[in-house]
Structures are given as structure tokens and as C-alpha cells.
Amino acid sequence: MTDIPLGDAAPAAPRPARSILETDARTRARNRAETRFRAYGLAALLVGLFFLVFLMSSILWNGLGAFTQTRFALDVELLESELDPEGTRDPAVIAKTSTFGYGDLIEAALAKAVAASGIQTDLEPGDLADILSSGAAAQIRDRVTADPSLVGQTVSFDLLASSRVDGYIKGRVTRESLADDKNLSPAHLDIVDALVADGTIARSFNMAFITGADASEKRPEEAGMGVAMVGSLYVMLTVLALALPIGVAASIYLEEFAPKNRFTDFIEVNIANLAAVPSIVYGILGLAVFIQFAELPQSAPLVGGLVLTLLTLPTIIIATRAALKAVPPSIRDAALGVGASRMQAVFHHVLPLAVPGIMTGTIIGMAHALGETAPLLLIGMVGFVASNYPDGALHGFVSPNSAMPAQVYEWAKRADPAFYERAWGGIIVLLVFLLLMNLVAVLVRRRFERRW
Amino acid sequence: MPLGWLFLIVLLIAALGYAAGRRRALAGAGGSLRAMHSLPTAYGWNVAMAVLIPSLLVLAVWSLASPFVLDRTVAPMMAGQDGEIGLLMSDVRRVAEGLDLLGEDPASVSLEGLRERLAGAGVALGQDVSAATLAAAARYKELGARSALLQSVLVLAVALGMGAWAVRRTTPALRARNEVEWGIQGLLIAAALVAIATTIGIVLALIFNTIKFFQLYPASAFFFGTTWSPSFGGGSSLGILPLVWGTLYISLIALLVAVPLGLFSAVYLSEYASPRVRAWAKPMLEVLAGIPSIVYGLFALLTVGPALLAVFGSGGLGWMQGGTAVITAGLVMGIMLIPFVSSLSDDIINAVPQAMRDGSLGLGATQSETIRQVVLPAALPGIAGAILLAASRSIGETMIVVLGAGAAARLSLNPFDAMTTITAKIVSQLTGDQDFTSPEALVAFALGMTLFVVTLGLNILALWIVRRYREQYE
Structure with missing residues (x-):
């Protein structure tokens, strides 16, 4: 027999009797860590939401x-x-x-x-x-x-x-x-x-705040947003008229027709990068190309619209491509199967089905453009320009004007604290427009979006 | 002929062409659709496009090019005058335009009091009209009228000629649908090229003006200079380093705020929150991303700045001199970036396969241990990409720093000091009336170039990381 000699080696200390109903210190520590981690997450979320509430109430309180x-x-x-x-x-x-x-x-x-x-x-x-x-x-x-x-x-x-x-x-x-x-x-x-x-x-x-024009530094009580709102309107009309057709056409090409090759890859990488170029760089582009080179008038909403068109195009293209991609291939196949050309399949079947997605993307892109300030400052659409309404409907595109966010910036820069109240008020007007646009986008999505 | 009318006439010709093409195709086939290659409308569109595309192209190119050609032709007349040629030419253009408004004949107009009369018509001039300017203006006006006439004739000739040609070749056998579709595809490609044109435009605009700047101001002094003090009288030092430091410092603070908060929020939302909480908390957080940056700028200037000043200013700890400081701008920018970090990280955390979580939980790890030791390491490259995107965003952010960070360019380690950034200085050098020949205005383009290169590099890196990571789990 090869009995294991017990010798005088002391037997291992017996493990303490333990109930699985009782948690030991280590498990308790791990559970505490779990609770802590979870609390950190919740706290971070709550801090974020607190900032939102703080920002909103500060705007309303002051404005x-x-x-x-x-x-x-x-x-x-x-x-x-x-x-x-x-x-x-x-x-x-x-x-x-x-x-x-x-x-x-x-x-x-x-x-x-x-x-x-x-x-x-x-x-x-x-x-x-x-x-x-x-x-x-x-x-x-x-x-x-x-x-x-x-x-x-x-x-x-x-x-x-x-x-x-x-x-x-x-x-x-x-x-x-x-x-x-x-x-x-x-x-x-x-x-x-x-x-x-x-x-x-x-x-x-104070109706005059909503309909009035900017006033001189001495008279904050007269300053209003009206003219800047008209300026923003003309900028947005230009953006809509240019960015929507160009964006949709570019997306249709890239999503439906473009062959998979180096060139289209290059366009795609290009668009993805343009979406992340700082907005002020677009302002420099507008200043150098539209004003210095093409000699378009300074401070004109038309030029502002052109710059913001270039800025929103990537957003619209990305949204439109997602909308086109969401239309199932069976629709295209069916159209092609009954003799439609690829162009007919796209324009008669795929595009109409993608319209809700395109609209949502366009509205969100335009809401983004509406709040954009820096590029407009560079092309001269600064706040104090907005002192007169344009003479006629078409003049609105070229007569010097400002836009809502640039007007707010102008007021924020002035020395008299009475203008600060106007600036906050201007932000309320701006946010109301943004809210309405986003609401429309959500409604369009809810009402018309189809799940396949 | 005003451009608007010309455009309308071209449209009219196109509409007539549409009708003519459609009718000719139908007549040729004896009214039977079966004898035609395409639907009747395709023949109409074929003619309309043949009219519209070339004539509008001529219209656009001529309108863009004629001012340059006019300038080139008239400029030699002003060569002997003293003064900068660009300014002289803009006077010439203004006088020519003013003479139109006044309805005066340039041949017989008197120089006496011309400036006042022009001012009365709404044309302001910097100096009195010299005889040479008037002569050049007269020539400019004459050439301009000739160019406009030539443009109208050419555009109409192209429209009519192309229309007639397209109608003549319309037969029932013409593959009209294919031709129209080729045309449309060409338009689609042109639209896609706008994106490339934008990039080229940005690069050219930046490069040309940057080169002009470096001809006036040494590049080494720009890149390695430690003082920024532009003075429009000349003799300014334009070193970028204080601006780069301010930009990086503010971005660093913004990321210190945004990354922990955004990341923890994303972890909580994707791993712990009940669907109901997630359904309203996520959109609420994303509202922060939809708020325009001017709002954050005002918030920094009027709410956060004074609040920080009350604590750290002379009334409290005495560290802060004014409400606008690095910490103000950084904090507010951090708030703006929270949803940016959280929604990108949320997507990435959700892309980690469930099997990895199940495996870890099955081995007895707690949920937080699973997240820290399995999910986050797996998602790390993606999260790094998200943080890089946020960093590029914060470097390019303008309105918050313009309003919240102050205007003084300095190299300091104290976050309670006012500093300034590249973007803020681009705005201050380029707003208002600038003279694009002075280094003080041109420096903005060099700053823009630096900004563009840095953000582009960060974006490409980030997109590359994110894309690579996506492929890993697909």
C-alpha cells in the first residue's frame, strides 16, 4: 500500500461552512461595484438631461x-x-x-x-x-x-x-x-x-419684436427680428431650390446607377468627409468663390443660400441614399420584369416610395442650415445689415440682409444688456422654427413611412 | 435682353420643341404607338432636352465668363493711372453701372459734379471720376452691351438650332427613350459631381489665398510664431501657435466633459435602461445635438460665464478675471458634444454581438464586469473613432468660442484665462470690409487651410477606424 503518509503535516484548514443564501465579502464587493457602475451610468444620463433642462429654462427665463x-x-x-x-x-x-x-x-x-x-x-x-x-x-x-x-x-x-x-x-x-x-x-x-x-x-x-428691423445700438427697445426672419426665409428658399434637386439626383445616381469602381468610391468618401468639414470652412469657400471670384453681391441671401446648399448637400445625400436603400429590391425587379427601363423603375416606383424618407432628411438638413451662423458672417450677412425690408419679392434674394442666428449674434456682441434680452428672445423664435420643422419631419415619418 | 427673359424664351422654345417632337413622331407612325420605338412623350422630351441643356450651358458659361473678359479688355486703359488696378476697375464698373441708372450718354456726360449725381442715383464712389475712368467706363458699358447682345443671339441660335436639328431627326424608329435616359443619367452624374466640385472649390480657395499670404508673410513666422497681434496698419505678428494652443485646450476640456458623460450615458442606455426609459431619454439627449451652436454660444456668454465667474471670480476664489474663458467655452462645448459621443457609442456598443455578452454572463461575471471587460474592449476601436469625430467637431466649432472664449490670443496653462481659437480668429479677420491684399485678411485663409487639413485628417482617420470596426463584426 502506498498510504499517503499523513505525517505531521497539518491538514488544510477546513473551509468555513457557508450557505449559498449568504453572500460573502467578495461577492458583496462585486455587487457593490455593479450598483456603483449602474449609478454612474444613470448619473451621466441625468447630468446630460439636466443640462438640456437648464439650457431650455435659461432660454425661456431670459428670453x-x-x-x-x-x-x-x-x-x-x-x-x-x-x-x-x-x-x-x-x-x-x-x-x-x-x-x-x-x-x-x-x-x-x-x-x-x-x-x-x-x-x-x-x-x-x-x-x-x-x-x-x-x-x-x-x-x-x-x-x-x-x-x-x-x-x-x-x-x-x-x-x-x-x-x-x-x-x-x-x-x-x-x-x-x-x-x-x-x-x-x-x-x-x-x-x-x-x-x-x-x-x-x-x-x-411686443409685436414689433417679431415684425421689426434691427435698430441702432442706442435703441434696443426698437430692435426686432422681422427683417432677419425674411432673410432666413430667402436663404432657406435658395437652399430648398438647389439642395433638394441636386441632392436627390446625386443620391439616385450613387445608389441606383453608379458602377462600383474607384471613381464612385472617391465620390462617396468625398461626401462622407464633406459632411464633417467645419461650417466655417464653407464660409471661406463662399467668400473666396462666390464673392471674391464670381463677384456676387455681399450680404445677399442668395449667396448665403448657395453656401448653405453646399453645407447641407452631404446631409441630404446621406438621408436620401438611406431612403432609397430602404426600398426593397423586389419593387425594382417587378418593374424591370414588366418591361420598364432602369430609369423608369427608379423614377416611377422607387423614388415615390422613398419620398417620405427624402422629405425627412431634407427638413432635418434645412433645420441644420437654419441655425448655421459662422458661414453667414463671412459672406457679410451680419446682423446690423438687417435694417430694411427688401423692396420686392425678387429683390429679397440680392438685397443685403441678415439671418436669424446672425442677428442673435449681433445682439449678443453689443454692450447694452437690453440687447441680451433681445438675443434670448431671438433664440426662442429660432427654436420655435426648428421645433416646427422637426415636428413636421417626425409627422412625415410617422404618417408615410412604410416598413417592408 | 435681361437674363430672366432670355431664360423664359429658352423654356418656351423647349416647350414648343416638345410639342413638335411628339407630334412628328406620332405623325410619322400614323398615330400608331406600336410602330414607334418609344412612348410619344419620350420623343417630346428628347427635343426639349436637346434645346435646354446646350443653350442653358452657353447662357451660364457666358454669364460667368463675360465679366472677366470685360475686365481684361478694359484694364489696359487704366494701366497708366495711379492706384491699385483692382480698385480702379471696381470704380470703372460702378461708373458704368451708374451711367445706366442716370440714363446719361457717356459720350456727352460732363465730369463736373458727376460723383454727386452718381451718389444721388445710389452709386457711391471713393473718389472723383477722372477722365480716364469715364473713358474706361464708357468703353466698359459699350462692350458690356455688345456682350449681352451677343449672348442673347448666341443662346437663342443654339436653342433654335438644336431644336430644329432634334425635330428633324425625330422618326418613329428613333431610340428616343434611350437618348432621354442617357441625358438624364448625365444630369444625375453632374449632380453627384457637385460634391467633388465643392471639395475642389474649398481646396483651391484655400490654397490660392494661402500662397498669396505666404508671399507677404514668412511661413516659418506663421507656423512657429508665438505672438498673435494683427494690426491693420501693418507690422503685425501673426503666429499661429497661441491659436492652436487655445483650440486644443478648449477641445481638451470639451472632450473631458463630453467623453465620460457621453460614454456612461451610452452604456446605461444600451445595457441597463428599460425600453421605456430608452425610448424617451435617447431622443431627449439628442435634442442637445439639434440645437444650433449660436444658442450654446449665448448660453456660454450670458449664463455659464457669469455663473463660473461668481464661483471662481474675484467674488469667490479669485482665479478668473472675466466670464469668457477657456473653461466656459470648453464646458459648453462639452455639453454640445455629449449626444454626439453618446449616440455614436450607443450604435457601436449595440453592434457588439450578443453572444459575447452571454458568454461572459454565463461564466458568472456581473453585468458591469461584462461591460468593462468584454463589451467596451470589443467596442474600443469604434469608440475611439467616435471620440476622434467629436474632437474634429470641437476643433471646427466656431460660435461657442467666438462668444464664450474671449478674444485674447495667449499661451497660458490656466483654464480660467481668456484665450482664442483658430475659428474665432477666422471670423474676426474676415468679417466686415476687408482688403484682400493685406496679410491681416489673408492670414484667415492660412488659418482655414490649417483647420481644414487637421479636421480632414481626423475625419479620415475616424471614418477609417469606424468602418474597419464595423466590418469586423459583420
Whole structure:
């Protein structure tokens, strides 16, 4: 027998008795690691979502103010002796009075309104006018030159309050912050308080923000998005008119007809890389090719549209090719089988079935283009250009204009914080458009997309 | 003839050609479709395309080329004048255009007060009109009118000639469908070539202006210079290094924010989240990617910057001087990139075969051990590709850094300092009225070239990695 000598070697320590119902330290540690890992993932996701909520609420919180505006209901006596001394009521004569001539009328009316509110003030009538926008005189003059019969009457005007007063009503400006402000003094605010109490100064919906043009640096209360919106519209029309046909045609060729060779491979790699070229490089391209070389006009929405067309083409081509690829080959085979040419099979059968996918891709590509800023800055579509509506429908393509994001950028750059509110408000307008476009894209996909 | 009218007339000729071609084919076959090679509409389209394609091509080429030819012909007249030839020629063009607006005959117009009258018609000039300018403008106008006339005649002749030729050769036996389809395929190929034309355009635009820049400014000083201080009066130093450093530093911070958050979100969404959570959390996160960068820029400038300043600024820790800093731009850019990293990584993690997970779980690994030791290593090349794409995105991002990073170009290690980037400087050198002969404006093209080369390299590398990785599991 070869008994294994037990010797004096101590037997291995017996393993501790263990129940499988009880977890040991190592398993507990592993389970804790599991829980931790899972928590990290959840935390990362929640942080991401928190940023989204924070961003959105910060936009709404700061921007909604731009949609209301403080106005001053002022009864102005349009003295005949000032505006039309000879009593001719000839529009040409009345137009001769500059906005400066209306200043005295406004000061007199203001003094009256302040006296009527029963508040005592040491401010001179000339200083009182700081409560109103410096564009108030122009506002009155426009109305009078349009309707000369108003001269000699006392007319009630709804005048814009100055941006500081507007800020005070909205809580942005306080008495402390006015301490070293040349534009308005705390004494003005006492008057404003009294006038708010009797309803002369009130906040109302600010239609002019949605329809108006950009204003000079001195008058944030007059600045609006309207002209920039028109600029964006013309840019988008150009993009739609060019990018959709070119993109669809290129995708049809690459997906349906192109032979598999070096050349088509090169085109494909090219498109994939173009999709990732920084947008500012497209701006340089636009500047050098369209403006320097082809001498197209600067700041024209047409040029902006051309640049953004090139920028969106890769997106549209990629989406369209995916849509074409999703149409099952049996459709093509059936069409070819009954005698259609390849061209007929594509244009009569495959393309109609791919339309929902193409539309979705196009809308998303255009939404991307609508928010693009940097290339537009390089070709001169900067914000302050957007001061006038184009003269006619076709002029809109070439007359200098800006676009919504460039307008927002312009306001963000300005020194007066009153413009920041406009910038946030402009972003709300921009995001509403983006939301609508994405909504349409989702609806198109839900409604028309077919699963094979 | 205005171009619009010319275009409409060509369309009209095409429409007539369509009708004529269709009718001739039908008449030739005695009205019987069976005797014809193609459907009647194909014969019509065949004629219409024969009219449209060559005549519109002539129209486009002539419109693009005639300004250059005109400039070339008129430029010698201005050669003896002092001043830069490009500026002189733009004056000549403006005077010619203004004379049209004024309706004055260039032969008898008086130089006296011409500038004021032109200004009245909306044509602003930098200087008084000299006799030579007026003579050149008159010549320019005359040649321009002749060129327009010639263009109209040529385009109409081509349209009519091609139409007549196409109608004449229309017989029932003509393989009209095949010809039309060849034409359409040609158009499709032309559309696909636009993508290549864009690339060529980008490269040429960058190269020509970069070469011009390096003729004015030494390349070594550009690539190795450590100060960036452009002054439009001349004598500026245009070293790219501070800009490269600012770009890389901001991108680094952005990636430090975006990669962990994006990657963990992707892991959670693809491995842990219930389908319901996934169904709404993923699109919500992707909303962040759909928001335009100007919004992030404003967010950096007006929300994040002041918030960071309150903590790290003079009121708090005292590290930060202003709201615009590397950390502000980097943080916000990181937020923007989260969905970019997460959705790409999500796709890649989902592409890892389920069998690998099952194998690991079957051996007793916990889910997190499976993810860390099996799924992520398998997905690593793809994730690296995603991160490279995100890096290229952050290097090319413009609006966030323009608004959030500040304007000072400096080489510093402190993330609370304001720095600037390549893209921000391209914007600042090229917005407004520039003179494309000064190195201060041309430097933007050299910066653009650098940016293009770097991002293109990153993209090609990333796409190559992603593609290779996809093939591995297919």
C-alpha cells in the first residue's frame, strides 16, 4: 500500500461552512461595484438631461421678456404753430419738420402727464424725455406725415419707453444699478412708479419684436427680428431650390446607377468627409468663390443660400441614399420584369416610395442650415445689415440682409444688456422654427413611412 | 435682353420643341404607338432636352465668363493711372453701372459734379471720376452691351438650332427613350459631381489665398510664431501657435466633459435602461445635438460665464478675471458634444454581438464586469473613432468660442484665462470690409487651410477606424 503518509503535516484548514443564501465579502464587493457602475451610468444620463433642462429654462427665463414691451400712453398736443405754421396741411410742408421739432411737443406733453399723476419732481422737462425711447419723436412724426389732418389736435400715442425703463419694469434694472448710469436716474423711476400706478405706463405684447428691423445700438427697445426672419426665409428658399434637386439626383445616381469602381468610391468618401468639414470652412469657400471670384453681391441671401446648399448637400445625400436603400429590391425587379427601363423603375416606383424618407432628411438638413451662423458672417450677412425690408419679392434674394442666428449674434456682441434680452428672445423664435420643422419631419415619418 | 427673359424664351422654345417632337413622331407612325420605338412623350422630351441643356450651358458659361473678359479688355486703359488696378476697375464698373441708372450718354456726360449725381442715383464712389475712368467706363458699358447682345443671339441660335436639328431627326424608329435616359443619367452624374466640385472649390480657395499670404508673410513666422497681434496698419505678428494652443485646450476640456458623460450615458442606455426609459431619454439627449451652436454660444456668454465667474471670480476664489474663458467655452462645448459621443457609442456598443455578452454572463461575471471587460474592449476601436469625430467637431466649432472664449490670443496653462481659437480668429479677420491684399485678411485663409487639413485628417482617420470596426463584426 502506498498510504499517503499523513505525517505531521497539518491538514488544510477546513473551509468555513457557508450557505449559498449568504453572500460573502467578495461577492458583496462585486455587487457593490455593479450598483456603483449602474449609478454612474444613470448619473451621466441625468447630468446630460439636466443640462438640456437648464439650457431650455435659461432660454425661456431670459428670453420671454423680449415678447413684451413697456409703452407710455401719452397725449401729445400737435401744435399747429410748430408743425404747420401756415396752416396749409400740405404733407410736403409737414414733412419738413424734423424729428427734432417734435421734441418740444413731447417734453410739454410729458410735463403735463407727470403733473397729472400728482408727483413732484425736480427734473427738467428735457430730462424727463429720457423715460421715452429716443425713437419716440420719429414714431410721432411718421404718424403725422401719414395723416396731416392730425395737426392741431391732441392725439394719444402709445410710445415706446426707453430700454432702461423697460428693464426696470421687467426687473432687470434697479435703483442701485442706475447709480452711475448717464441715461436714467432714480428720480425718473419715482415718476415711472407713479405712472405705472395710474396705468399710463404698461407692458404689452411686443409685436414689433417679431415684425421689426434691427435698430441702432442706442435703441434696443426698437430692435426686432422681422427683417432677419425674411432673410432666413430667402436663404432657406435658395437652399430648398438647389439642395433638394441636386441632392436627390446625386443620391439616385450613387445608389441606383453608379458602377462600383474607384471613381464612385472617391465620390462617396468625398461626401462622407464633406459632411464633417467645419461650417466655417464653407464660409471661406463662399467668400473666396462666390464673392471674391464670381463677384456676387455681399450680404445677399442668395449667396448665403448657395453656401448653405453646399453645407447641407452631404446631409441630404446621406438621408436620401438611406431612403432609397430602404426600398426593397423586389419593387425594382417587378418593374424591370414588366418591361420598364432602369430609369423608369427608379423614377416611377422607387423614388415615390422613398419620398417620405427624402422629405425627412431634407427638413432635418434645412433645420441644420437654419441655425448655421459662422458661414453667414463671412459672406457679410451680419446682423446690423438687417435694417430694411427688401423692396420686392425678387429683390429679397440680392438685397443685403441678415439671418436669424446672425442677428442673435449681433445682439449678443453689443454692450447694452437690453440687447441680451433681445438675443434670448431671438433664440426662442429660432427654436420655435426648428421645433416646427422637426415636428413636421417626425409627422412625415410617422404618417408615410412604410416598413417592408 | 435681361437674363430672366432670355431664360423664359429658352423654356418656351423647349416647350414648343416638345410639342413638335411628339407630334412628328406620332405623325410619322400614323398615330400608331406600336410602330414607334418609344412612348410619344419620350420623343417630346428628347427635343426639349436637346434645346435646354446646350443653350442653358452657353447662357451660364457666358454669364460667368463675360465679366472677366470685360475686365481684361478694359484694364489696359487704366494701366497708366495711379492706384491699385483692382480698385480702379471696381470704380470703372460702378461708373458704368451708374451711367445706366442716370440714363446719361457717356459720350456727352460732363465730369463736373458727376460723383454727386452718381451718389444721388445710389452709386457711391471713393473718389472723383477722372477722365480716364469715364473713358474706361464708357468703353466698359459699350462692350458690356455688345456682350449681352451677343449672348442673347448666341443662346437663342443654339436653342433654335438644336431644336430644329432634334425635330428633324425625330422618326418613329428613333431610340428616343434611350437618348432621354442617357441625358438624364448625365444630369444625375453632374449632380453627384457637385460634391467633388465643392471639395475642389474649398481646396483651391484655400490654397490660392494661402500662397498669396505666404508671399507677404514668412511661413516659418506663421507656423512657429508665438505672438498673435494683427494690426491693420501693418507690422503685425501673426503666429499661429497661441491659436492652436487655445483650440486644443478648449477641445481638451470639451472632450473631458463630453467623453465620460457621453460614454456612461451610452452604456446605461444600451445595457441597463428599460425600453421605456430608452425610448424617451435617447431622443431627449439628442435634442442637445439639434440645437444650433449660436444658442450654446449665448448660453456660454450670458449664463455659464457669469455663473463660473461668481464661483471662481474675484467674488469667490479669485482665479478668473472675466466670464469668457477657456473653461466656459470648453464646458459648453462639452455639453454640445455629449449626444454626439453618446449616440455614436450607443450604435457601436449595440453592434457588439450578443453572444459575447452571454458568454461572459454565463461564466458568472456581473453585468458591469461584462461591460468593462468584454463589451467596451470589443467596442474600443469604434469608440475611439467616435471620440476622434467629436474632437474634429470641437476643433471646427466656431460660435461657442467666438462668444464664450474671449478674444485674447495667449499661451497660458490656466483654464480660467481668456484665450482664442483658430475659428474665432477666422471670423474676426474676415468679417466686415476687408482688403484682400493685406496679410491681416489673408492670414484667415492660412488659418482655414490649417483647420481644414487637421479636421480632414481626423475625419479620415475616424471614418477609417469606424468602418474597419464595423466590418469586423459583420
